[in-house]
Amino acid sequence: MSDARRAVVMLHSVVPDRELDARLVPRPRQELGTEELRRFVHDARAAGWSIVGLSELLDTSGSGGHRLAVTFDDGYRDFADHALPVLRALDVPATLFVTTGYPDRTLLHVSLVVEDLVRSRAALRLRTPDGPRTVECHDPVDAATQVNRIIWEAGLDTATEILGDYREEWVDYGLTWEQLHEIARDPLTTIGGHTTSHPFLPALDPQACAAEIDGNRRRLRTELGVPVEHFAYPFGRHSDTVVQAVRRAGYAAAVTTEPRDVDARDALHVLPRFCAESGRPFAATVDG
Ligand SMILES: [Zn+2]
Structure with a gap:
């Protein structure tokens, strides 16, 4: 026992x-x-x-x-x-x-949404707190890693703003x-x-x-x-x-x-x- x-x-x-x-x-x-x-x-x-x-x-x-x-x-x-x-x-x-x-x-399952976006785009325009930033997506693994890091560093609660240009395309996970x-x-x-x-x-x-x-x-x-x-x-x-x-x-x-x-x-x-x-x-x- x-x-x-x-x-x-x-x-x-x-x-x-x-x-x-x-x-x-x-x-x-x-x-x-x-x-x-x-x-x-x-x-x-x-x-x-x-x-x-x-x-x-x-x-x-x-x-x-x-x-x-x-x-x-x-x-x-x-x-x-x-x-x-x-x-x-x-x-x-x-x-x-x-x-x-x-x-x-009001929140996103960030890494899954990012995977969808980098697969379907040549480049992503991000609205980061430091201003707009473009990430090329020809290497989707590298792009996903980069975008995840940018969002992680800015704080997960900023994800909806950073990915705001693609609001219409988000899949809800x-x-x-x-x-x-x-x-x-x-x-x-x-x-x-x-x-x-x-x-x-x-x-x-x-x-x-x-x-x-x-x-x-x-x-x-x-x-x-x-x-x-x-x-x-x-x-x-x-x-x-x-x-x-x-x-x-x-x-x-x-x-x-x-x-x-x-x-x-x-x-x-x-x-x-x-x-x-x-x-x-x-x-x-x-x-x-
Ligand atoms: Zn948790």
């Missing part, structure tokens, strides 16, 4: 396996293939892990045996298209941490509120908070930090009418002030990206979490 492990695993996007090979800039920590997800679940169970919801994982009165909670961050549209069908088929409970800027369409309603109604899935705009929370002043955390939770609860009890720190980043704001917002627990097992002594608002990675089997994820 004492050697029973508890672990939380983080995923983001789930796409058909062949789409992974077609990426200009591979994002193994951001997307898994559907077959990989299936194998991951199968291997976890074969190794003796029960997959449980996050609340059940945190309930220490639970029965013995290894317990694993599966979580998805951000709110990619493919959660509805590709992840949920697998979860339903295999009866896997999951928590979806939603950044509300995506369904509200985020879940819609309609899809979120359906997901929230599914007894297998639980909705968690992940801020309004996915910022580096420790870099914000306390008011802005609280607004990101409270506003997101309020929006999810009001819009979806479900309890929102768990939070995931964007980029895993937190500080004492941030943790306090999460606690004050009413969250029962919060997860980071520190890759290790949950320990009985862990504070509920800084729980560790492993990152699933494309090409990395389950055993390597939780034992590597």
Whole structure:
């Protein structure tokens, strides 16, 4: 009983396996293939892990045996298209941490939109904070890398402005509120908070930090009418002030990206979490 492990695993996007090979800039920590997800679940169970919801994982009165909670961050549209069908088929409970800027369409899944744009253009005109800038796209991999870096350096919240010339062409890679309603109604899935705009929370002043955390939770609860009890720190980043704001917002627990097992002594608002990675089997994820 004492050697029973508890672990939380983080995923983001789930796409058909062949789409992974077609990426200009591979994002193994951001997307898994559907077959990989299936194998991951199968291997976890074969190794003796029960997959449980996050609340059940945190309930220490639970029965013995290894317990694993599966979580998805951000709110990619493919959660509805590709992840949920697998979860339903295999009866896997999951928590979806939603950044509300995506369904509200004030945020972009930047690297995916950039891939689309550099594939379809000879050059991109960017409206950077330092003025207009042109990036040639004859080498799409190089172009995508450059544009991602420019946006990353200017801050992700500037992406809609920087790519503003192409507003009409953006494909939405985020879940819609309609899809979120359906997901929230599914007894297998639980909705968690992940801020309004996915910022580096420790870099914000306390008011802005609280607004990101409270506003997101309020929006999810009001819009979806479900309890929102768990939070995931964007980029895993937190500080004492941030943790306090999460606690004050009413969250029962919060997860980071520190890759290790949950320990009985862990504070509920800084729980560790492993990152699933494309090409990395389950055993390597939780034992590597
Ligand atoms: Zn995130």
